[in-house]
Amino acid sequence: MARKAVSTLDFSRLRQAWVRIGLTTQPAERDAAEAAVRKAYQAAGLAVPEKVVWCESPFSQALVRAIVLDPHFADGVVSSMWVNVKKTNGPGIRDDIKDAFCSSMRLFDTGAVKQRLINAIKNDVTAGMYEHMLGTMNESVRFSATDSVWQSIWHSVWESTEDCILTAIGDGIRAAVKAQDKQVLEDTIRSRLTACIGDSVKTTVWDGVMENAWANIRSGADSKARVSAWKNLWEVLQKPIWENIASPIGEHVKTCASGSAQASGYGQHDAYWLSFYAYFREVEGLEEETEQITGLLDLAKTAGWFTPHARVCWVSERPRTLSLNDKGKLHSSDGPALTYPDGWQVYATDGALRFSSVPQ
Structure with missing residues (x-):
């Protein structure tokens, strides 16, 4: 059976869907997110965490x-x-x-x-x-x-x-x-x-599962499809979601709890690389090959950052508001560019962080 042609429309549809996931300010879908956490642990060969504890921002989660x-x-x-x-x-x-x-x-x-x-x-x-x-x-x-x-x-x-x-x-x-x-x-x-x-299990839950899925895709899809997916999804989405949103948040979090930031996965802000795997699952039909990564896909669709440990997984709410300039960078000239439900606010101009605080 001949392999179907790579569709520009498929890439466009997925880009739009995963941009929405990466930039959404809707409240987390907590029940679905907790189910996704359990699924991600199981896919990594780990016992499900005894507790899923919610935090109201990545800053709170790190602390x-x-x-x-x-x-x-x-x-x-x-x-x-x-x-x-x-x-x-x-x-x-x-x-x-x-x-x-x-x-x-x-x-x-x-x-x-x-x-x-x-x-x-x-x-x-x-x-x-x-x-x-x-x-x-x-x-x-x-x-x-x-x-x-x-x-x-x-x-x-x-x-x-x-x-x-x-x-x-x-x-x-x-x-x-x-x-x-x-x-x-x-x-x-x-x-x-x-x-x-318990110990941090991010490497197992996040890195290990991604490596396994990548190995399966390499053996299940030809190089043209892999290159097209990379250029049309991962490479295109990395800047607006990771570089413009998640990275500035992470840099601030690292200044107070670097170990916590490094032990975290990024939920919705992992959209740029998860979209790559979603393409092969949804469009190329490599469902069995990408099954292990579905917990992370579901978690990105339902919540913000997460920090997995052996017995407790901390999960963050999504932002409440998000303001970007025409280049997709964090920006607001008259208030915070990013706010979270606990009151944590990030002030930025054209992507440059000024400070984060809650006005007294």
């Missing part, structure tokens, strides 16, 4: 990951937990570790005490990490760390870790009672917090 993985976060949980358990037991608490923890355990087993304890830890650690994170940011990034953004960040931090913290404290107290050693409690909480997030 949430940075906070959760920061050693100061675990240290803050440990110190706050120890102080507040003793407060729960009252001023007459004994110094003997076994008696202290046995008493703590009895109190901790009640729902009311658990909630008071987690609220106290949340308040203490939030305040401490706020100061710590601000101290590590440069001035331009601190403009972005306003109250509305921090509120969004802390909501996602505790959504990521609250169950784990409660479990870690329970396990740690039991272990400390048995060992009669406060250090056991501290070590248990730190190790459980690290384990509940």
Whole structure:
């Protein structure tokens, strides 16, 4: 059977569709996006994440990951937990570790005490990490760390870790009672917090799947089709979506959490390269060869950036507003060129970032 001719109309249709995906400001389709995350993990041969945690901007997403993985976060949980358990037991608490923890355990087993304890830890650690994170940011990034953004960040931090913290404290107290050693409690909480997030799996979920799909396309499509798809989709869409939108966002995010930026996939802003694979799937009929990449295709169509870890995947909302000049670059002369639901705003003139902030 003769292979059908490469159609200019096919390329035009796909370009328009993927530009819309890359530049949309519609709210994320959260249920569909979470299903896409699970599909992407499974395609990469990974267990699905135990939690999908939503963040309101790529900036918030990067900081949430940075906070959760920061050693100061675990240290803050440990110190706050120890102080507040003793407060729960009252001023007459004994110094003997076994008696202290046995008493703590009895109190901790009640729902009311658990909630008071987690609220106290949340308040203490939030305040401490706020100061710590601000101290590590440069001035331009601190403009972005306003109250509305921090509120969004802390909501996602505790959504990521609250169950784990409660479990870690329970396990740690039991272990400390048995060992009669406060250090056991501290070590248990730190190790459980690290384990509940797991390692970054971006390379497996993103790079690995792309490499596999590319190998399949190389064997399933002739070189003329590959070159045409490259020139008409990947190459054409890279500038308006990646260079003009995603890259400026990423450069700002890197200044506050470079590791988080590098551990992220870009969802809708991966449109420039995903359109290439969509062409071979939808037009050339290489469905089996591109099956592994459908989770990433679906995620780009339904959400913004994402940061995959073994047990938690953070996913960002799409922008709320986007302003471009006639060359497709971020631009606004009288306000932010880009805004996200948590209030994070990027100001730019003809593609050059001026600063990002929320006016007070």
